[in-house]
Amino acid sequence: MTSPEANPAPARDAIRYTLWQLVLYFLRLGSLGFGGPVALVGYMHRDLVEQRTWITEADYKEGLALAQLAPGPMAAQTAIYLGYVHYRILGATLTGIAFVLPSFFMVVALGWAYSQFGGLPWMQAVFYGVGAAVIGIIAISAHKLSTKSIGKDKLLWAIFLILATVTIVTESEIAWLFLAAGVVTWLWRAPPKRWGGGGLAAALPVDMAHTGTWMATLDWPLLTQIGVFFAKAGAFVFGSGLAIIPFLYGGVVTEHHWLTEKQFVDAVAVAMITPGPVVITVGFIGYLVAGFPGACMAALATFLPCYLFTILPAPYFKKYGKLPAIVAFVDGVTAAAVGAITGSVVVIAKRSIVDVPTAVLALLTIGVLWKYKKLQEPVVVASAALIGILLYPLTHP
Template sequence: MSSVALPSSAPSYTLWQMVRYMLKLGAIGFGGPVALVGYMHRDLVEQRRWITESDYKEGIALAQLAPGPMAAQTAIYLGYVHYRILGATLVGLAFVIPSFLMVVALGWAYIRFGGLSWMQAVFYGVGAAVIGIIAISAHKLTTKSVGRDKLLWAIFLINAVVTVLTESEVAWLILAAGIVVWLWRAPPKNWGRGGGLTAMAPVGLPEASGWLASQDWTVLMQIGVFFAKAGAFVFGSGLAIVPFLYGGVVTEHHWLNEKQFVDAVAVAMITPGPVVITVGFIGYLVAGFPGACVAALATFLPCYLFTVLPAPYFKKYGKLPGIVAFVDGVTAAAIGAIAGSVIVIAKRSIVDIPTALMALATAALLWKFKKLQEPYIVIGAALIGMAIYPLLHH
């Protein structure tokens, strides 16, 4: 029993097993960041017990405090828990590479065949099913992490409402939630001993910017600098990056037109893995395979650094009562924002009665059949979309 209770001292799995799991999740994990972090909790905390609840909560908290894509950062942190830098690096790569290869292949097909008309039909079905998937994931995360604590419920509800009203995740509100719970539950006797909280201050990106600045190709350098900013300064789930990308890709640089950008977002939704991987598709449309590689590397390098650099402090100070309270507050706020984002995404994906029925049917199936694998639902929804969409939009 001791190995289950304290897995952080003696891992019950090999690094290769974790890498293999993340490769699989990156290849078949549909539903965006909300669903992906939900799968990690279900598979790694509840079923396999490779990761403790407290380590998982630390990962979610760190992912919310740092800018960049939440699901990728949570995966990197879980890789770090037992296997440190090597684990974080291999797990991060394993999580991102499958979907990166898929979006590059779609980018090639998109250019080769002059757009992908079937994509809108697939997205019509998959987008609706994804709402059902993330609604169930958000429900599970809420019941596990918020429990019956009234303060955490208040924080959860405030963040959910703010997310719905602003259609974005408010980073300072998530940080404030951690501080409120910290001061309420474990007010510091000595204010000078801030523990690991100071480790969360943002760090610069000399590595990324220095490497990018040394490139000779003007367009590749522009891509690198722009996507490094996207990875370094955008908080929240993968979908939070979409407005930022639109401003730079369509309005400022004119790399893509309106329709191409909408198709890029559709690619993000119909492929598994992190939503942010759409940067690979955009990079491919702008500058081919090198563009895809630079865009993906520039986006994910900051999130990797923002996870790995503070991680030792999280591990060292994570068990202090003040830090535990802080993490609980941030986790409740983050899950509130996640729950709110379900409604925000639903407003875009549920556009008529068939899509509403598909979302409800997905949620009902996952609720009734706990062992049902999400990829089967996504494939079914894609086929339904391809059948229904042409009939409704002609």
């Protein structure tokens, strides 16, 4: 009996791209992909599934479902899984690094500037414009995901609406509801006549070791404390950067008193105005607490669990993913994920749309992206940043 790990990779002639091309794509997405996790997974679908056809719709849905079932940042886990699809562990590792590294270096640079110059007042003006535009970007991405992933299935639309409503009301993503959605769809479409021996093990317990550093002169007790805290953030928080922010606030500001409330808000703003995964704000926080070693420890401790929680179950998803029960389960989880993503648009809008100009900017972004479908998001974000710099002094005298 062969193990899932023995499941061979597809023949090279069946793969439409090289590993180097995929790494370059995620390096670019990590450098220019604005809008947070919802927009990022939308870009992956648009670019890799629709336009380049490197990844099949089924593989993409499996990756999105696994990212929702396992703890950790959704966009990074989806990227890691898409790297695993054809190039297994090497592909998962390189795509994950390529996706995270550009934004990590950006937030470290901003952390250095923040520490040297006593804050970044211009960030408020930039975020004023960018935050509103990001709502439009996310709304378009959520619309595309819902129409592609759910179609006309009434059960999936019901799950979508329930999860969207719950996310809006609770302002959080409730992990067990994703599991429940998968189970309900599985039982409705393919009720088990006999048990086939597994395949639903979507999240495996991982014992994450403490991550050491390379210099004996470092503040080991503080770095260990940072590593333990951010490992818990990466290992026990489900969903997107939206879900991890309250957890980080409780530990960084309330429990450990590493940052003030204003510093934490600035850290979140840095994550929103830089490309790549929103959860990279941990690098900025780590830098403010313990310099570059702190940034490295915080980022590594946050992303290592999500990497392990993706590559360990991935062979089981690949081996059992075509069974009718698993297909139904994944469809249910995907509908729940897209519902939660759509609900998060409303939640984020409450924080980003604060007056008439930001509301107009959000609606204008939706209209422009709807009409000009090939318009690159970085152009929209840069334009919104300039508008924010011009408008913020007028609206906040």
